[in-house]
Amino acid sequence: MFDLATVFEFTRDTVIFTVGITAVLASLGVILCSSPIYCALYLISHMICLALLFLLYNAEFLAAVQIIVYAGAVMILFLFIIALLGGQKEAQEHTFERSIAFTFIFTLLGELYLSATVGPTKQVEGKIAPELFGTAKAIGLELYSKHLVAFELASALLLVAAVGVICLAKFSFAPLKRR
Amino acid sequence: MDWITEFLDELWDFIVQSLADNIPLIVGSVKAVVIAVAVMSVVPFLVWLERRLMGRFQVRLGPNRVGPFGFGQPMADTIKLLFKESIIQTSADKFLFHLAPAVVVFTAIVAFAVIPFGAPFEIFGQNIELWGANINSGILFVFAISGMGIYGMVIAGLSSNNKYSLMGGLRSSAQMISYELTLGLSALSIILLTGSLSLVDMVKAQETVPFILIQPLAFLLFFIAGVAETNRAPFDLPEAEQELVAGFHTEYTGMKFAMFFMGEYINMVTMSALVTLLFLGGWNSYGIPVWPIVSFAAKVVFLLCVFIWLRSTFPRIRYDRLMTFGWKVLLPLCLLNLLITGTIKVM
Numbered sequence: 001m002f003d004l005a006t007v008f009e010f011t012r013d014t015v016i017f018t019v020g021i022t023a024v025l026a027s028l029g030v031i032l033c034s035s036p037i038y039c040a041l042y043l044i045s046h047m048i049c050l051a052l053l054f055l056l057y058n059a060e061f062l063a064a065v066q067i068i069v070y071a072g073a074v075m076i077l078f079l080f081i082i083a084l085l086g087g088q089k090e091a092q093e094h095t096f097e098r099s100i101a102f103t104f105i106f107t108l109l110g111e112l113y114l115s116a117t118v119g120p121t122k123q124v125e126g127k128i129a130p131e132l133f134g135t136a137k138a139i140g141l142e143l144y145s146k147h148l149v150a151f152e153l154a155s156a157l158l159l160v161a162a163v164g165v166i167c168l169a170k171f172s173f174a175p176l177k178r179r
Numbered sequence: 180m181d182w183i184t185e186f187l188d189e190l191w192d193f194i195v196q197s198l199a200d201n202i203p204l205i206v207g208s209v210k211a212v213v214i215a216v217a218v219m220s221v222v223p224f225l226v227w228l229e230r231r232l233m234g235r236f237q238v239r240l241g242p243n244r245v246g247p248f249g250f251g252q253p254m255a256d257t258i259k260l261l262f263k264e265s266i267i268q269t270s271a272d273k274f275l276f277h278l279a280p281a282v283v284v285f286t287a288i289v290a291f292a293v294i295p296f297g298a299p300f301e302i303f304g305q306n307i308e309l310w311g312a313n314i315n316s317g318i319l320f321v322f323a324i325s326g327m328g329i330y331g332m333v334i335a336g337l338s339s340n341n342k343y344s345l346m347g348g349l350r351s352s353a354q355m356i357s358y359e360l361t362l363g364l365s366a367l368s369i370i371l372l373t374g375s376l377s378l379v380d381m382v383k384a385q386e387t388v389p390f391i392l393i394q395p396l397a398f399l400l401f402f403i404a405g406v407a408e409t410n411r412a413p414f415d416l417p418e419a420e421q422e423l424v425a426g427f428h429t430e431y432t433g434m435k436f437a438m439f440f441m442g443e444y445i446n447m448v449t450m451s452a453l454v455t456l457l458f459l460g461g462w463n464s465y466g467i468p469v470w471p472i473v474s475f476a477a478k479v480v481f482l483l484c485v486f487i488w489l490r491s492t493f494p495r496i497r498y499d500r501l502m503t504f505g506w507k508v509l510l511p512l513c514l515l516n517l518l519i520t521g522t523i524k525v526m
Binding site: 076 | 272275314315316319320322323324326327329330333334336337338345348349352353355356359376
């Protein structure tokens with residue numbers, strides 16, 4: 001009548017489903033909420049849900065990195081800027097941009113329909129030793145052997161972006177004198 | 180009525196059988212409860228220790244009236260805080276105002292889940308490991324969760340609708356981002372040495388020599404960044420009393436106010452435990468015949484005393500100097516240390 005494996009499997013499926021639904025709801029909250037603080041918080045909860053999904057599929061390292069980089073570093077900067085500028089609610093207006101946004105949403109929905117009808121998602125073919133699965137070592141081996149050039153190019157691109165931002169935002173006033 | 184008793188019998192058999200089959204599950208649950216309760220109940224003791232030690236450092240007595248050595252003081256304070264009225268100002272965002280202290284305490288307790296505090300031992304034929312979870316990227320997990328703890332302070336600052344709170348929240352986010360880099364990079368040199376992200380492996384690698392002797396610079400950088408990450412003096416800019424009233428928790432009263440302090444003290448314990456695991460050899464006692472857990476606890480308590488010692492010794496650092504110090508002194512030193520460690524490791 002009762003079977004422990006079934007109970008575990010059912011619980012696991014339920015948890016995965018709940019986390020997935022929460023992620024979708026949170027991402028809806030990001031675009032539907034009018035207060036910037038709540039938008040940022042919805043985005044953070046979406047990131048956390050993604051990390052939980054990684055964790056549920058045994059990718060511990062990816063989950064930790066997802067939280068450190070996106071939920072930890074990027075989103076704290078978002079909140080920092082919101083706090084600096086003041087988190088007033090936006091006034092809702094019907095403008096040309098709004099109609100463009102609706103068109104965009106319907107295009108996206110169409111794409112979603114297309115991708116759903118094309119076929120179910122397929123497993124990625126690959127050879128990873130089971131004891132390496134989800135560890136930092138597996139990712140490192142893949143990243144620094146197969147994709148080394150792309151990885152280095154991406155890092156150069158990020159460096160250029162960082163230097164560019166500093167050039168654009170260069171202070172026009174004299175910095176504080178050290179005493 | 181037969182089918183009910185039958186059903187209950189079957190259910191009972193199932194429960195007994197599944198409990199017998201899943202002893203690791205039960206052990207895990209017990210450990211989780213023990214860790215959470217222990218971590219939370221250590222906070223009043225720490226407050227007492229801090230007040231007593233600070234008193235001694237400042238050539239006064241400290242609280243000594245309630246009970247022996249003033250031990251009753253933390254209990255009296257806890258009861259007082261529990262019964263105090265909780266005031267929320269009308270212009271505050273109520274949901275976020277309630278959320279902030281919960282985030283702080285939750286993240287502080289969860290971060291402690293992967294801290295190993297003793298060698299595994301056998302009892303009733305079961306191998307009991309003295310850690311909540313040994314995940315293979317344990318140190319990253321601690322950094323990730325303690326990074327989430329910043330949100331508690333930022334949300335508190337944003338939701339209070341108070342300029343001092345807002346300034347405190349802004350400062351805490353800027354400070355945390357800056358010093359997290361130093362923290363991560365100095366831990367990276369230890370990861371390079373051990374070749375593992377697991378905290379248990381790091382302790383095992385220090386069986387003969389603690390890493391503080393091999394990596395003194397990394398230890399210093401990690402400890403400074405750790406003090407800054409836990410918002411302790413001399414880096415307590417987010418709650419600088421003389422400038423910002425009380426920083427991000429200005430508007431909080433009663434137990435919610437106390438929850439911020441619980442978070443801060445638990446983070447202090449976690450940071451001390453992390454320094455112990457990474458640099459002081461964890462539960463290895465290097466020839467002194469004590470239980471592993473006693474050795475670990477002694478190191479953590481010593482580091483906690485150092486935290487309090489720092490607070491009563493150094494004046495608060497100015498804000499622009501804090502940033503200069505973090506970005507222009509600590510970070511280059513970290514990178515240099517990492518470069519040298521990497522070079523030696525390769526050669």
